[in-house]
Amino acid sequence: MPASSAAAPSPTDAAAATATAARPKSAPQKSMEKLGLRRDIDLALHLPLRYEDETRVVPIAAARPGVAVQVEGVVREAQVEFRPRRQLVVRIEDSAGDELVLRFLHFYPSHQKSFAPGQLVRVRGEPRGGFFGLEMVHPTFKAVQPGAPLAASLTPVYPASAQLPQAYLRKAIAAALARAPLHELLPPGSVPRGLPPLREALNYLHHPPPDASLAALEEHAHPAWQRLKFEELLAQQLSQAQARQERELLRAPPLRAGAGGLHEKLLAALPFQLTGAQQRVAEEIAQDIGRGVPMHRLLQGDVGSGKTVVAALAAAVAIDAGWQCALMAPTEILAEQHFRKLVGWLEPLGIRVAWLTGSVKGKARKQQLEAAASGEAGLIVGTHAVIEDKVRFARLGLAIVDEQHRFGVQQRLELRRKLAHDGLEPHLLMMSATPIPRTLAMSYFADLALSTIDELPPGRTPVVTKVFGDARREDVIERIRDEVAQGRQVYWVCPLVEESEALDLQNATDTHAQLSAALPGVMVGLLHGRMPAAEKAAVMSLFTGGSMCLLVATTVIEVGVDVPNASLMVIEHAERFGLSQLHQLRGRVGRGAVASVCVLLYTAPLSETGKARLRAMAETTDGFEIARRDLEIRGPGEFMGARQSGSALLRFADLQEDSALLQQARALAPRLLLEQPAAAQAQVDRWLGGKAEFLKA
Known part of the structure; x- marks a missing residue:
């Protein structure tokens, strides 16, 4: 997480800034600014990569x-x-x-x-x-002169650039370290036992004594490192606790389900029974939106666990209470998948569902906008077009964001601002098919209520995953012939649409041509993100209708495509995909009663990360285990999407290694907010600065 200054700049900071503004900046100064090293506190927290022993x-x-x-x-x-x-x-x-x-x-x-x-x-x-x-x-x-003294401490080697000499940076950091406001903000007894004061910890890390353990320093296990990690984790926990407190002060429309209301009619009309997990989370959401405080809940469930019907029940409660609901999805294909299901469930009950995406133009768009603005449409489904300036709602009380990690912070903040009505905040339900590992839920999702669908609907068949080298391509095509002969359907996923000089990958267009030639008499479709919306819709209609047997696609089919007859998924260059993305893609098969297979084709040589991903896919189909391994392999960034405004989530701490420190910070945060609110705020300002807002989105 980017380090920031204390609440207010020190007088020395202000004087330095004035003096700097008065003269042209040198190349090293410009390089320092590019690295974000503008203030004394920034320099003090710019820690060495390694050390040289000149003692x-x-x-x-x-x-x-x-x-x-x-x-x-x-x-x-x-x-x-x-x-x-x-x-x-x-x-x-x-x-x-x-x-x-x-x-x-x-x-x-x-x-x-x-x-x-x-x-x-x-x-x-x-x-x-x-x-x-x-x-x-x-x-x-x-x-040197004979008898010249040796260095008294290990020499730090800092992250730098070609225009920023180490000697210049060392001098700037040493000066900043002496000036930076590093006084203790936390009350006595609140820092874990055995950890040094902050100034002492930073002095040690910048200038370790000759007998310092290089292993402890490089592995970030030294108490000085532990102090920095604790400070950072505490600031992050305080920020989340503040977000919870602030939300409790806001007002939202109480959306209560009446006896015999829409949600009961919907339950009666559904052609299937809800699972126990679906019933449980639907009740959690209903209780939350029934309060006059804005819900801020994350609904997580593995691929195919049935989150859409839970969202439909929440929407029915909101509409029955006289309010509107908006559902926003990251891609048009996913939004359309939701739209089709929701229209099928809700329109027979007299609810109009509006459709808003970038491809809806002219008169049709005007009609949808009017339906939303007049309140005629109880539910509005679409992509990020839902939050464009021209979109107005009559009485919008519930916002549902699907695959929330795919939306940027700014988009989610925009959604909340847009939906404010008469001083009321909307209820917000976020959905994710990427389960959140426990350590991440304890930290970056600590301000969210969490609902988990932890069972799959009956009738879903487990998917067998096989990993093959690219040399087995002909065997895979032979398997496709067998599946098609039995009346089944197949996906073939490629990572790129067009040739790239950087990545020597076969593109989707070439693969489509090759498979069409290898499988005469079989209708082979092509789907990628650059196709016009009408063309995409036509291809998807042929595939979902069953007349197209093989669909070659890029990752536009990652989420939202539901074809129960599809029994084989081939992912080409699987080593290029992230683990959660591979799991999402695999979830497109096994959606019916037919035994299904996912084939991961890779090109050697594999990196260690690539091997770990493919091994995880072959060993488990459990989304929670996949998420845990993904966090281990890649760190937390992908789970957060742009929640942290594109910056590294944690600069010093590691959620896997530092779970004990996270627990201590988690326990201290509410106590500090209650007993020492000024110290708590100063801690957040020092470590997060303006980034705190992004953690609340």
């Missing part, structure tokens, strides 16, 4: 190939040689008479001046065996 000098005779050391010696000879290319070759000799060759393939006249014969130099680098004995290639070096 001691090793005799040349004790230096070993491949082990970085610092040596000291007198320059005996320095000359430019041409063998085979121009290079500066320097020979130094230490006090014991042992020699070391320094070799520079890139050098400047200043290098030659530093290596004047007779000059004492300190050199640091990794020795290697050379033709004339030990040598160092491009070591760091400096000319």
Whole structure:
């Protein structure tokens, strides 16, 4: 998570900013700003990547190939040689008479001046065996006087850029560290036992003593690291707790289901029975929207667990109470899938469902907008077009956002602002087929109420997953022939639409041509994101109607396509997809009573991450286990979507490794808000600054 300054800049910050504004910025200053290093606190929290040990000098005779050391010696000879290319070759000799060759393939006249014969130099680098004995290639070096003191602490090496020399950055950070407002904000006794004060922790991490454990520093296990992680986790927990508190003060329309109301009529009309899990979460949502406080609930359920019908029941309650409901989905295909189901369930009950996407134009669009604005439409379904400026609602009380991680923060904030009515906030139900691992739910979704559909409807068949190298492609095509001969349908998913110089992947168009040639007499369709909406709709209609047997598609079919007769899913270049995306795609088959297979085709060689993903897919179909492994492999960013405004979620802490610190921060946050609200706010300001708003979206 991006570090920010304390609530107000220090006087030294303000003076420095005024002085800086008065003169042109140097290249290093511009580079620092690009890295977000504008204030003292930013610099203080810019921690080293690694450390170099310049606290001691090793005799040349004790230096070993491949082990970085610092040596000291007198320059005996320095000359430019041409063998085979121009290079500066320097020979130094230490006090014991042992020699070391320094070799520079890139050098400047200043290098030659530093290596004047007779000059004492300190050199640091990794020795290697050379033709004339030990040598160092491009070591760091400096000319010194005899008896010059050694560094008192390990030398930090910071994340930087080519225009930002380490020496400049070290000096800037050391100065900022002395000025930064790093006073203790937390009351005594609230920091876990054994962790140092914040200023002490940062001083240690920037300038570790010579005897510091490099392993503890590099693995972020040292108490100084633990203190930073705790501070960051606490700020994040406080921000979430504040969001909960603020929401409790807001008002929303109480949406209560009456006896014999729409939701009961809908239940009676459904051609299937709800599962126990669906009944439970529908009741949780009904209780929540019945209060006068805005619901902020995440409904999670594995692929195919039946979230749409739960959303329909919530919409029926809202409409019965005299309010409108909007359902927003990230893609037109998913929005249309919801629309078809909801029209089928709700229109027989007298509810008009409006349809708003980017492809609805002209007179049709005007009619849909009027239906929403007049209140004639009780339910409005669409893509992000639902939150465009021209869209008005008569009385909108419930907003449902599907696949919420696919929407940006700004879009969700826009939705909330748009729906405000007479000082009331809408109830918000977010849905996700990517289950949230427990550690993530405890941290970044801590301000949400969580409902989980943890059972699949009866009749769903488990999907067998097979992993094949690309050499088995012909075998896979043979399997497609068998499936089609039995009247089944097949998906073939490709990761790209057109050729890319960066990725040597077969595109969807080529694959469509190849499969059409290999399977004469079989109708093979093509579906990708760049097709006109009408063309997409025509292709999907042929496939869902059963006349098209094989559909070659990009990931536009990831969510929202429901064809019970589809029994085989082939995912080409599976190593290029994220784990949750592979799981979503696999969920397009196994939706009927037919035994289904998902084939993951990969191209060697596989990276470690690629191997881990494919192994996870082959070993489990449990969405929660998939989510846990995905968090392990990739970290939490993908689960959050743009909730964090595109920045890294946690800069110092790790949800997997630091769960004990997360528990402590979670326990302290509500107590601190209650007993020391000023300290709590200062903590959020220091660590999150303006980012706190994005965590509440």
